[in-house]
Amino acid sequence: QVTLKESGPVLVKPTETLTLTCAVSGLSLTNSNMGVNWIRQPPGRALEWLGNIFSNDEKSYTTSLKSRLTISKNTSNSHVVLSMTNMDPVDTATYYCASGLPPDAFDVWGPGTLVTVSS
């Protein structure tokens, strides 16, 4: 059974860098069928895909935020890390990690973690 769980700070200040971790279990990050995605949802708003990473370390990012995002993985502890620089209050959102390879659905989601950007 695949499970994912996000962790990280609940509060960051404007201009700071956000670092979130997705702990993956039940799925090897070296598995050729592995894809971990980051998706966020501002309060009361729609889902927004941020980016993903695959077993071969290939990554893809949403165009609008590409300059601010970095996704990496640590296969030794099965963690996928999202970094987002220069945080702004509009980045306040629940951040989810979810498994899924294109063109499949995002079949397993973490519970999400709410990040608030405020001074």
Place this chain on the structure above:
Amino acid sequence: SYVLTQAPSVSVAPGKTARITCGGNNIESKSVHWYHQKPGQAPMVVIYYDSDRPSGIPERFSGSNSGNTATLTISRVEAGDEADYYCQVWDTSSDRPVFGGGTKLTVL
């Protein structure tokens, strides 16, 4: 970039049929996935590849995709179906996934 359009809200009486649509240019050429999301919870797939149901999703949930509109149909709606519903496709031109804006289903 590819855009998916959903009505913000749909209301239906218990026992009736709810139809939630997702509009996109020639969406029939893409595979559409549907998620529902209850307050405070992560989204969950209810339909994938236009019309397939994951195990555990009731047969009351079905999907179709034709022309410029994909549709999620929920038959014999129950109070527990009240949630936000999102459609999603992978945009092959950008090789990135796209979500619709979501539809809030209210059970009257």
